[in-house]
Amino acid sequence: MGLTVNGVVIAPEKVQDEMTRLRPEYEAYVRSNGGEPDEAQLREWAEEDVIEELLFRQEAAATQPVPSDERAQQFLDDYADLFKDVPQEERLARSKAALQQRRLMKELRKGVKQPGEAEVRAYYDAHPEAFMVPESLRLSHICRFVEPGNKADAFLELLRIKADVDGFRLNWVEAVETCSDAFARDHGMFDPVSRGDFPPEIEAKLFALKPGEVSDVVELGGRTLHLFKLLVKEPPQKLDLIDVQERVSEGLFEEACREALDAKFDALKASAVIQREA
Numbered sequence: 001m002g003l004t005v006n007g008v009v010i011a012p013e014k015v016q017d018e019m020t021r022l023r024p025e026y027e028a029y030v031r032s033n034g035g036e037p038d039e040a041q042l043r044e045w046a047e048e049d050v051i052e053e054l055l056f057r058q059e060a061a062a063t064q065p066v067p068s069d070e071r072a073q074q075f076l077d078d079y080a081d082l083f084k085d086v087p088q089e090e091r092l093a094r095s096k097a098a099l100q101q102r103r104l105m106k107e108l109r110k111g112v113k114q115p116g117e118a119e120v121r122a123y124y125d126a127h128p129e130a131f132m133v134p135e136s137l138r139l140s141h142i143c144r145f146v147e148p149g150n151k152a153d154a155f156l157e158l159l160r161i162k163a164d165v166d167g168f169r170l171n172w173v174e175a176v177e178t179c180s181d182a183f184a185r186d187h188g189m190f191d192p193v194s195r196g197d198f199p200p201e202i203e204a205k206l207f208a209l210k211p212g213e214v215s216d217v218v219e220l221g222g223r224t225l226h227l228f229k230l231l232v233k234e235p236p237q238k239l240d241l242i243d244v245q246e247r248v249s250e251g252l253f254e255e256a257c258r259e260a261l262d263a264k265f266d267a268l269k270a271s272a273v274i275q276r277e278a
Contacts, residue, residue, distance in 0.1 A: 002277035003047060005054050018046035047276075055268040057101060064100040072096045105261075112260050115252040123248055124241050131239045137206055138232040139190040142175060143182040144225045154225050158217045162227055165214055172214070172229055182224075190228065206230075 003010040019042055026045060027037045067075075072095040076083055082098070083091050124131065142161060144154040161179055164170035176188035193206060198220075205215055209230035218226045 002275075003051070004273075004275040004277075005051055006058060006272050006274075008054060008058075010050055010054065014050050015043065015046050018049050019043060022046055022049070051269065051272075051274060052265045055265065055272055056104070057097060059264075059268055060100040060104040061097065064103045067096050067099045072099060075099055108260050108264060109257050112253065112256045115249050115256070117245075119252060120245050120248045121241065123252060124244065128238060131244055133234075133237050133239060134195045135207070135236050136192050136194040136234045137209075137230060138192060138234065139206070140172070140176060140188045140229045140231055141182075141190040142180040142188070142227040143186075145181045146223065146225055151225070155217055158225055158227050162214055162216070165227075190226075192234075207233075209233075 002012075003015065022045055023042060026042050030037050030041075069092065072092050075098065076091055076095045083094060086094050142158065144158060146154045157179075161170065161175055165172055165175055173188075177183055180188055182188075193203075195203065195207070197203070198206070202218055202220070205218065206228060209215055209228070211230050211233065213230055215226075215228040215230075218228060220226060
């Protein structure tokens with residue numbers, strides 16, 4: 001299918017490359033919404049992207065001052081990787097175009113109002129689930145690094161240590177200090193564990209522990225074996241607004257910027273001459 005935008009022909013390869021780039025994201029999105037990927041729809045998405053990219057580039061060239069050769073060369077030097085596949089004779093012009101687009105994007109963002117306190121609070125109140133800290137565990141552990149040849153021995157050794165701890169023949173703190181391969185690095189403290197951090201079968205074992213109880217041997221990633229002792233189980237809790245207001249404000253601002261950019265694309269497409277030929 002041929003595609004022309006304001007008299008500029010878009011090569012079919014450009015659309016095909018965009019389809020390739022979009023495919024994983026597109027397929028994941030469609031399936032997460034209960035649908036099945038469709039090649040025609042993917043092409044439509046890709047065409048929209050390349051059209052918007054071209055229109056934005058044309059708008060920047062028409063409305064933004066042309067950077068000096070010195071400024072363009074500095075940009076080339078600072079972001080050499082962006083231009084490594086561009087022919088040498090085209091790099092300066094591409095650099096100037098990129099700077100014009102950056103300037104247009106900055107103008108769009110300047111026109112977006114920062115969210116106020118009332119807007120931030122309204123979002124916080126309307127989305128309580130977004131600010132919940134899930135149930136979590138504070139764990140101490142004894143770790144053994146394993147290879148295929150020593151996994152069985154390490155497993156049996158941890159079982160012996162567990163039996164000695166459970167039978168009060170060995171103090172847990174002493175066991176951690178003398179038996180954990182990771183003690184020099186973590187002093188026996190494991191990173192906090194929340195729901196969803198581990199596969200379901202491991203998560204079920206850990207969250208079934210009672211405070212002070214030691215787990216059976218748990219294998220993680222095929223590289224380590226662990227005994228875990230539950231120190232504290234933290235219930236789910238909601239973060240206070242003061243702790244998240246900066247993050248919420250930034251998120252609302254970025255969403256407003258995306259909406260402003262979408263509105264700009266809509267306006268550019270409404271006034272553009274776009275031709276599609278079978």
